[in-house]
Amino acid sequence: MLGRLNRAAIFASTPLRQALGLMGIVFAILLVTLGFAYVALRSSTEDAIRTDLKQQTAVFRVAANPETLSVIVSAEARASDPSERAIAFVLPDGRQVGNVRVLRENGQWVVARHLDYAPLSSQGYFTLTMPLAGGFLVIGESRAPIAELTSTFLAILIFSFVPSLLVSAAYGAWAGMRARKRVSALEDTLDELTEGRLEARVPDDTVKSARGDDLARIGARLNAMAETQEATVAALRQVSADIAHDLKTPMQRISVLLSELREQLPEDSAARATAERASEEAELAVGVFHSLLRIAQIEGGSPKSRFAPVDLGALATDITELYEVAAEEAGGALRLLRPEGAALRVQGDRGLLGQMLSNLIENAIRHGGPEPDITVELVCEDDRVRLSVRDRGPGVPEAERQLVLRRLYRLERSRTTPGNGLGLALVQAVAGLHDAELALGDNHPGLVVTVDFPAL
Amino acid sequence: MKLLLIEDDATTVDYVTRGLREEGHGVDHLANGREGLSQALTGEYDVMIVDRMLPELDGLSIVRAVRAAKVATPIIFLTAIGGVDDRIEGLNSGADDYLVKPFAFGELSARIAALARRPQAQSEQVVLEAADLKMDLITRKVTRAGQEIDLLPREFALLEFLLRRKGRVQTRTMLLEGVWDLNFDPQTNVVETHISRLRNKVDKPFERELIHTVRGAGYRIDG
Numbered sequence: 001m002l003g004r005l006n007r008a009a010i011f012a013s014t015p016l017r018q019a020l021g022l023m024g025i026v027f028a029i030l031l032v033t034l035g036f037a038y039v040a041l042r043s044s045t046e047d048a049i050r051t052d053l054k055q056q057t058a059v060f061r062v063a064a065n066p067e068t069l070s071v072i073v074s075a076e077a078r079a080s081d082p083s084e085r086a087i088a089f090v091l092p093d094g095r096q097v098g099n100v101r102v103l104r105e106n107g108q109w110v111v112a113r114h115l116d117y118a119p120l121s122s123q124g125y126f127t128l129t130m131p132l133a134g135g136f137l138v139i140g141e142s143r144a145p146i147a148e149l150t151s152t153f154l155a156i157l158i159f160s161f162v163p164s165l166l167v168s169a170a171y172g173a174w175a176g177m178r179a180r181k182r183v184s185a186l187e188d189t190l191d192e193l194t195e196g197r198l199e200a201r202v203p204d205d206t207v208k209s210a211r212g213d214d215l216a217r218i219g220a221r222l223n224a225m226a227e228t229q230e231a232t233v234a235a236l237r238q239v240s241a242d243i244a245h246d247l248k249t250p251m252q253r254i255s256v257l258l259s260e261l262r263e264q265l266p267e268d269s270a271a272r273a274t275a276e277r278a279s280e281e282a283e284l285a286v287g288v289f290h291s292l293l294r295i296a297q298i299e300g301g302s303p304k305s306r307f308a309p310v311d312l313g314a315l316a317t318d319i320t321e322l323y324e325v326a327a328e329e330a331g332g333a334l335r336l337l338r339p340e341g342a343a344l345r346v347q348g349d350r351g352l353l354g355q356m357l358s359n360l361i362e363n364a365i366r367h368g369g370p371e372p373d374i375t376v377e378l379v380c381e382d383d384r385v386r387l388s389v390r391d392r393g394p395g396v397p398e399a400e401r402q403l404v405l406r407r408l409y410r411l412e413r414s415r416t417t418p419g420n421g422l423g424l425a426l427v428q429a430v431a432g433l434h435d436a437e438l439a440l441g442d443n444h445p446g447l448v449v450t451v452d453f454p455a456l
Numbered sequence: 457m458k459l460l461l462i463e464d465d466a467t468t469v470d471y472v473t474r475g476l477r478e479e480g481h482g483v484d485h486l487a488n489g490r491e492g493l494s495q496a497l498t499g500e501y502d503v504m505i506v507d508r509m510l511p512e513l514d515g516l517s518i519v520r521a522v523r524a525a526k527v528a529t530p531i532i533f534l535t536a537i538g539g540v541d542d543r544i545e546g547l548n549s550g551a552d553d554y555l556v557k558p559f560a561f562g563e564l565s566a567r568i569a570a571l572a573r574r575p576q577a578q579s580e581q582v583v584l585e586a587a588d589l590k591m592d593l594i595t596r597k598v599t600r601a602g603q604e605i606d607l608l609p610r611e612f613a614l615l616e617f618l619l620r621r622k623g624r625v626q627t628r629t630m631l632l633e634g635v636w637d638l639n640f641d642p643q644t645n646v647v648e649t650h651i652s653r654l655r656n657k658v659d660k661p662f663e664r665e666l667i668h669t670v671r672g673a674g675y676r677i678d679g
Contacts, residue, residue, distance in 0.1 A: 248536035252558035253467040259561070260471075286558055287643070306544065321610055322636055325649045355640040362644050423643070 015179050019172025023165050030161055038153045042146060046126070049141045053128040056139055066133045070097045073137070083121040086111050086140035089132075102138045109138045123147045182206045182215045189222060198230040247289065254282050288408075291422040295407065298352065298429040309456050310353055312385055313344035313378055319354060320376050323361045330365055332372035342380045345456040348434045356430040359423040360389040360449055367411075368446065369393035385453045392446040401440040427451075457502040457572055461485045462492030462518065463534065464510050468557070472505070475561045476568075489513030496522050501529050503568050508535040508546070516549050523550035530571035532564070562673020566625040584619040586666055586677050589658065591619055600662060610635070611654050618667065618677045627674035651675055 059076075063069035066089075073089040077099035080087060088098030088111075096102065099117040102109045109129045113120050125140030185206045192200035202219040258279045265272035320336040327334035338344065346353075357376070364374040368391030379386045396404055396411065403409050405428045410421040427449070431438040437452040459476060463469050464487045473483045484499065486492040489510035496504055496518065504522070508515040519531055533551035546554045553567050584591040588601045596612065598605045607615065617634050618626060628647040632638045651667065659665050668676050 248557045249465050249468070252465070252536075255558040255560070256467060256471040282558075287641075290556070290641075318636055318638065322632075322638070322642075322646050322650075323644075325653055326644055326646050329649050351639040354638050358638075358640065358642055362642065365644065 015175035016169075016172035019168045019175070023168050026164065027161055030157065034153055034157055038149070042149055045145055045149060049126050049145070050128075053126060053139060053141055057128065057130060057132075057137065060132060060137055063133060066091045066135055069133045069135070069137070070095075073097050077117070082114065082117045083119060084142050084144070086120070086125055086127075086138070086142075088114075088138045090136040090138070092134040098138075100140075102136075109136065111138070111140055179215060182219070186215070186219055186222060189226070193226055193229070198226060198233055201226060248286070251282060251286050251289075255279065255286075258282060288422065291426060292407065295422065295426050295429045298426075298433050307347050307349060309345045310348045310350045311343075311345050312353065312387060312453070313338050313342070315350060315354055316357060316376055316378055316387070319357045319361065323358070323365065327361075327365055327372055327374055330372055331370065332365070332368065332374065334361065334365075334372075334374045334376070336376045336378075338378040339380055343456075344378050344380055344385050346385055346434065346436075346453040347456050348453075352430045352433065356427050356451070357387070357389075359427050363423050363449075364389055364391040364393070364447070367391070367393055380455065383455050385455045386450060387453065388448055388450040390443045390446060390448040392443065395442060395445055395447045396440060398442070404440070405438070424449075457568070458482045458500065459484070459568065460492075460496060460499060460501045460504040462489065462496070462510065462515070463487065463505070463507040465507070468507075468534075471561065472564065475565065479565060481568075487511075489515070489518060493518045493521055496529075497525055497527065502572050504529055504531045505564070505568075506531055506533055506551070508533060516545065519546075519549045519551050532567055532571065534559075560673060562625060562670060563627045563629070566627045566630060566673055569624045570621065570626075570630065584616065584622075586619055586622055586679050587664065588662075589619075589666055591616060598658075600658065603661075605657050607654075607657060610650070611657070614650060614654055615658065618675065622677050622679050625670045625673045625676045630674065 060069060060072060063072055070089055070091060073087060074097045077087050077097065080099055082099040086098070086100040088096055088100050088102045090096050090102060090109075099114055100120065101112045101114045103112055104110075109127065111120065111125055111127060121142035121144055123143040123146070125142055127138060127140040129136055129138050131137075185203050189200050189202045201223050207216055207219040207223060258275055262272055262275040262279065265275060316336055316338065320334055324334045361374065361376065365372050368374055373392045375388075375390045377386075377388045377390070379388075400411060404411065405424050407425040408421040409425075428438055431451050435454055437450075439450045439452070441448045441450065459481050461469065461472060461476075461483055463472070463485070466487075469485055469487070473485055476483050484495065484501075486495050487510075490512040492506070492510065493513055496506075506515045506518055510518070515533060515535075519533065522529070522531065530552045531550070532553045532555055533546040533549075534555050534557060535546065536557045552571055555564060555567060582593055584593065590599050591612075592598075593616070598607055598612065598615065614631065614635050617631065626634070629641065631647050632640075632642070651669075655665075655667050659667055666677055668678060670676055
């Protein structure tokens with residue numbers, strides 16, 4: 001279970017995603033509120049600076065001529081730090097006084113450094129230019145207060161957001177871990193139920209959470225569902241077992257009575273032959289019944305817990321050897337093609353796989369034409385093991401290939417040959433149980449049945 | 457042999473007990489699970505035959521209880537179900553063999569005989585014999601009346617299986633299980649085909665037939 005708690009799984013967990021999502025929303029709200037406050041405060045500060053600039057010009061307006069004004073400006077310039085307050089007067093003859101130089105650029109006065117004074121403000125200036133006493137007076141206030149305002153707001157944003165982001169991410173990760181473990185418990189239980197272990201339940205520590213939260217409720221519901229399912233399956237098993245018992249016991253009696261009857265009749269009499277035929281028919285009925293029950297049991301989720309590694313190569317060797325003589329007696333041939341020395345192992349039930357292969361071979365012997373030429377082939381490809389049984393007989397028309405997999409379905413021309421129409425249905429049930437893909441195809445001529453297993 | 461039969465169906469009981477007594481066995485019969493268990497725990501038997509579905513106590517519980525009480529008597533489980541799980545469940549509970557209803561009496565009789573002699577180890581035997589047929593397990597040579605018979609490996613295994621159980625009937629399913637290690641019912645008569653091939657080599661060229669067909673049951677080699 002711990003293997004599942006990797007980093008990706010933590011990030012995929014609901015609590016952490018929720019925590020991070022919530023933090024995103026908080027951040028957005030914070031950004032908007034602080035943004036509005038910042039914009040409002042900034043514009044009022046700018047207004048204040050501009051008003052201040054206008055008021056400052058009042059001092060200079062009293063000077064009537066350029067000389068007086070340049071004296072006042074020089075005095076002001078010496079008293080001011082150009083990085084806070086810039087002041088310059090351009091006389092009508094073009095000379096300049098002040099703590100900065102000003103240059104005319106595109107009809108605007110631009111502030112530049114005066115080498116006798118301290119450097120300029122790095123933040124730029126709010127400037128006010130006015131024609132005065134025949135020249136131009138330029139005064140500027142540093143933008144530094146605005147820059148300070150910006151950095152203060154950024155600091156507020158960072159100091160209020162980063163700690164809460166860290167705290168909530170940590171909480172989210174912790175809650176995610178916790179939930180992840182419980183979700184894993186739910187997932188494990190679901191997996192087990194899917195694989196047919198109906199006795200699987202969600203552990204108590206997940207179901208009986210102190211807070212009775214959503215996961216605990218889901219766990220409890222899952223357990224209730226599994227209980228119902230188990231009870232239903234048990235009831236169904238009981239019913240089918242009862243039917244099996246109720247029908248097989250009379251069948252047993254019929255067989256017994258028929259064999260007793262046969263013994264009482266004189267040999268080579270017609271009555272004895274009838275009794276023998278009746279016995280055979282009773283056996284056929286039992287065979288159909290047996291196969292139907294078996295298919296139902298396999299499809300009803302015969303537990304895979306008994307699965308073990310099976311060497312399909314060895315099994316196919318045994319079974320083809322068993323049927324080789326039968327094919328030869330029928331005037332045909334049966335051969336096995338398999339890669340030498342390759343591992344052809346699948347996870348499965350040897351008995352069922354053997355039954356499956358023997359059904360396929362028997363089918364081919366019966367329906368593969370007058371001299372059945374049968375090839376059993378095993379191919380190992382990447383992570384698949386493919387088993388195919390091919391004959392050179394009349395084959396199965398494409399439209400009927402799905403139908404022949406149905407229980408008791410028989411092709412029109414096969415009605416006279418022995419068989420109960422359950423062989424392929426059983427093959428399909430066994431393939432399904434082993435997660436193998438079953439396909440019927442054309443062998444040009446003949447039928448090819450392919451079963452594609454996941455390799456071990 | 458002394459046998460215990462726990463089975464509630466009167467017709468099956470009648471059929472089985474009559475057949476077994478004809479073969480010279482002593483048969484005790486009980487139709488009730490609870491009584492059957494107490495008899496199984498107190499009596500001395502060579503083989504027990506237990507039905508799966510019984511009134512009061514089911515067969516599976518009986519087998520488990522008998523094994524829990526450290527009674528090692530071989531048990532044949534009779535069942536009407538015969539599904540994939542049932543067979544394994546039956547064997548896992550401690551039964552030694554398993555027979556699905558309806559069964560031929562010959563099958564039951566052959567399996568009782570096989571179980572009763574199971575512990576006998578024959579591994580030290582180097583040469584198996586039946587009349588003038590000799591099988592050397594070391595050189596893997598088979599001769600009859602001094603004449604060498606050439607057998608394929610599986611024919612050899614089949615003959616060896618029959619010779620080791622000389623005088624006892626081996627049914628088709630027993631041969632499939634023992635010689636091919638396969639646990640299912642083939643629809644066609646594959647075992648018969650193998651037997652007839654073997655006969656062609658072992659019996660046909662000679663006067664006396666050694667491999668006998670037992671009607672409704674299986675095959676047997678006589679000594």
